Amino acid sequence: MGVDEIYDLLKKYRENTCTPEERERIVRWYRQQDDEVEQLPEIPRKKLEQLWYSIERKMRGRERSLFFSYAAMLIIMFSVGGGIFYLAKEKRGNHPVETVHQDLLPAKGVVMLQLSDGRSIPLTGTAIIKERGGQVIENDSAKVLDYTGVREKEVEPVYNKITVPTGGEYLVLLSDGSRVRLNSCSSLRYPVVFTGENRTVELEGEAYFEVEKSVHPFFVKTSNVNVRVTGTTFNVSDYADDSRVTTTLVEGQVVVNKRDQEEIYVLEPGLTFKYKKDNGKIKIKAEDPELYVSWMRGKFKFENMRxxxxxxxxxxxxxxxxxxxxxxxxxxxxxxxxxxxxxxxxxxxxxxxxxxxxxxxxxxxxxxxxx
The missing domain is CATH 3.55.50.30 (Phage tail protein beta-alpha-beta fold)
Incomplete structure (x- = not known):
């Protein structure tokens, strides 16, 4: 049985609405998985007990032991493949489970590109876009905006700005070959061609950067922090409505500082820079980078999050x-x-x-x- 089918049958089992055939199927599945159920290293025992406390109240006496093993197995399966949540606090009350009946689908807005002359172009399919001076920018239906074929023609940099709406993501290939994947509700301002000694872009929201190595340092500027790199893979998140700013290093090395401070923080792979906007506190913490970059792999991932x-x-x-x-x-x-x-x-x-x-x-x- 697939994960979705198991989840649906388990839900029916808990609600005592299984047909005899469905009950037999889930029992048979459980017995086949019995050895694996006893090994639960992925989930801390305390969290497992808290989950069971919530489920146990909703079960009939003689069915509880079997259902507990089902729940334990499904925590692991959904944590990896489909999504399961457990509460990291004491539970309250004794009420029946309510079900959400309506579907709220991912939003489908249009990504917009603003050129240096102020024109705004919707990025809705494959197209050749011409900047001033005949510079050619390529966009394709795979949500990739490509500047790698643009040649330097201006002494002063010419800037574009891409804005990604709710429910969207977009990949920008900068003129130096660096890759920037923008998350939803984000924007990036950048030169069509990098000129001068520094490569500088301005970010609002969240983006994952894979920066090409160069003698010219690469800067990411947000409203709160500066990030300096030479050739590195990292994630930056600075949404206006978030309570904190984060920079997570996957590979290489980055130097981070707050925009209004000179003190710098050097990150090695696996470290996350956190800045709390309300009190100005800064923390450097070793964490699994997947917590911060899973969005670009098509997943939501949370750990002890409000x-x-x-x-x-x-x-x-x-x-x-x-x-x-x-x-x-x-x-x-x-x-x-x-x-x-x-x-x-x-x-x-x-x-x-x-x-x-x-x-x-x-x-x-x-x-x-x-x-």
């Missing part, structure tokens, strides 16, 4: 409006992973299944409350 911050990320993908019935919900923390091409209801239902949080979806509005 619900409000998770919802903010989802909003940039699904273009939704969120309302909290209780402000304490904002600070609940979750860990998990899910594929980005699924409807929002897929994620929300799984969060509901293992927590005491309820999501009511109406059009593009999501109301979050306790069950």
């Amino acid at each position: 619900l409000e911050d998770i919802v903010c990320k989802l909003n940039r993908w699904y273009d939704c409006n969120v309302e909290y019935a209780d402000d304490t919900l904002r600070d609940l923390r979750f860990s998990g992973a899910a594929e980005k091409d699924r409807p929002a209801s897929y994620l929300l239902e799984m969060i509901e299944t293992v927590t005491d949080v309820k999501f009511d979806v109406s059009g593009k509005k999501i109301r979050i409350s306790h069950k």
Whole structure:
């Protein structure tokens, strides 16, 4: 059975709506997986017990032991392939699970390219775009904007700006061969051809950079930080509505400093620079880079993240409006992973299944409350 089918059958089993044939299938599947169920190194035991505490209350007595093993197996499966969430706090109350019935699909906005003369061009398919002086920029249907064929014709740099909307991503190949993948709700201002001693781009939002090595240093400037590299792979996130700025190094070395400070921080691979906007605190932390770059691999990935911050990320993908019935919900923390091409209801239902949080979806509005 596939992961989705197992999840659906497990949901029916918990709700006691399985047919005899479906019950037999899930029991048979469990017995085949019995040896693997006993080995759960991917999930801390405490979190597993918290998950079971939530599920156990919803089960009938003699079925609980078997269902616990199902849940344990599915945590691992969904953490890798489809997405499962567990709550990193004590559960409250004893209420039935509510199901999200409406589908909120990823948004489909149009990426826009602003040329140096102010013209705005929608990037909707394969096209040849001409800048001033006859410079040719290529765009294709695979969401790639290519400047590698542009030749230097200007003494002063000519700038373009690409803006990626909600639910979008785009790859820009800069004139030096560096690659920049922009996340949703982000923009990048950059020269059509790099001139002078430095290569400088300006970022709003989030982007993953693969910088070509050169004697000319490469700078990424955001509203809060400067990042200096020579040839490196890293991720920068500085959204205006986020509470913090992060720079995560995958390969090479980068130097980061706050825009209004001279003190610099040198990052080695696996380190993340974090700056909190509200109090100005800076932290360098060793973390799995996948937590910060999984978005470009088509996944949401969270580790002990506040619900409000998770919802903010989802909003940039699904273009939704969120309302909290209780402000304490904002600070609940979750860990998990899910594929980005699924409807929002897929994620929300799984969060509901293992927590005491309820999501009511109406059009593009999501109301979050306790069950």
